[in-house]
Amino acid sequence: MATWRSPFLRRTLLLSPPPPPFLQFSPFSTPILHSQFKRSFVQCSSLSMEESTSSTPIQPEIPETGRNSRWKPMCLYYTQGKCTKMDDALHLEKFCHSCSVELGESVSGLKNLQKQEFDYFLVLDLEGKVEILEFPVLLFDVKTMDVVDAFHRFVRPTKMSEKRINEYIEGKYGSFGVDRVWHDTAINFEEVIEQFEIWLRKECDGHIKLWREGGDGRLNGAAFVTCGNWDLKTKVPQQCEVSGIKLPPYFMEWINLKDIFLNFYNRRAPGMLSMMRELGIPPLGSHHLGIDDSKNIARVLRHLLTDGALLQITARRAQASPDRVRFLLQNRIK
Template identity: 30%
Template sequence: MASTSTASFPQQNFDYFLILDFEATCQDGEKIKPCQEIIEFPVILLDGQTFEEVARFHRYVQPTVCPKLTPFCTDLTGISQEMVDNQPEILEVLQEFDDWFNERNLSDKRFIFVTCGDWDLQTQLRHEGKYKKFEVPKYFSEWINIKESFKKHRGYKGYGMMTLLKEMKLQHSGRHHSGIDDTINIAAITKALAKEGFVFEPTGKAPEKKGKKNVR
């Protein structure tokens, strides 16, 4: 017999959902060149039956191409220069995440990443990998854009995380554009959609790209 915690959720296609929301270097009015760099790498692991958090990975990342954060970036994300100085660079953080991922034997499970938009895994990680010549791990090649899931479920478009929270009648938690706080809110949206009976399917897929370095 199903427990009270799982009875209200439909059977899902995945055993685990990995909620992800990168923060990256930025400046007001234009993109940083030659590339944006990830400065916060948070992932919350949700159980696919209970939609409760079972683990989390959270690292700040030291940028190397444009190592000094702009005041705009700090104001937007709450990430100060001191929070990224002397932190591991992206390749080391990717290795740490790979270890974390494998410690939980997720490759043997049905899993998928969940983001709020396609930027994190379709654009940012791949562009940074291309510029810095590292290979993006294969498990980042498919994901769920929670905005697309919301649109499919409700029949109309949700324009961002704050809009989705409002439409789902959820209280915003923490600071908007803090990566770890955003993952907490995206996890809440994911759980609320499931509680309304939604069964998640992948919405985004990126081609695997080869590079000169590997995190494994």
């Protein structure tokens, strides 16, 4: 157990019998239309309040089947490590069970690429205002400019009644049709962090581990990338306090993509969708479904890198006083 984690009694996770795998229209999968799926699967159904008050749905870019024949709908049970049909050939043929994502064409030969300080970026986009409900992290490889792995967990609140949880999840995920898979797979935050640390300790490229517990406990050759400061400045510390654990040291610094965008393009974009509009990138998937938003953020990240942007840490906590955050770029989104 990591030294910064407060003592706690391990709770046994009770799992209900696994239901049939859930079908998600991933932003990087070819949608299959069927009457049982809600319209929100094939559109970004709402804009964030910071960007627009319009209720007009955003239609996603639908990949051409012939050109993208390898793309399949994602099995969300698989992203939770709980798919029960891995030996079903028909299921495997129809649905994606890979955490790797090709974001675009080859980047070999591009002249604008900058040498980056980091080998990997961890694209994080949390969901849940009261408590964290979804914890998705995409591993972006700077060499290949693609997502090569992912960690995705739904998170069960610790300070709510079952009635309040049901209302919360129906309001948050009901319109996406994701409420069932959330109830079947969600685990408490302390378990999510334990599993995330196991994932961070996996070897990348056969030898690089993204994180080691020794030393200062920070990431190794990698940095978190977020769309804004809220995820790591505010929400993770709040959730750690609610869950009775100390803030892990790898959450001490991050890159706010909105600040990088502002300083590189000299254009102000208050959120993910506005950055995508500025860059002419059609949004894909369901907005405010964390795993989908993370993939869209990764597409913005890739665009910045291929245009020649240098990604550097934009916010860092004070070592002696983690509550204090220093913002490193003078020109930044407030």
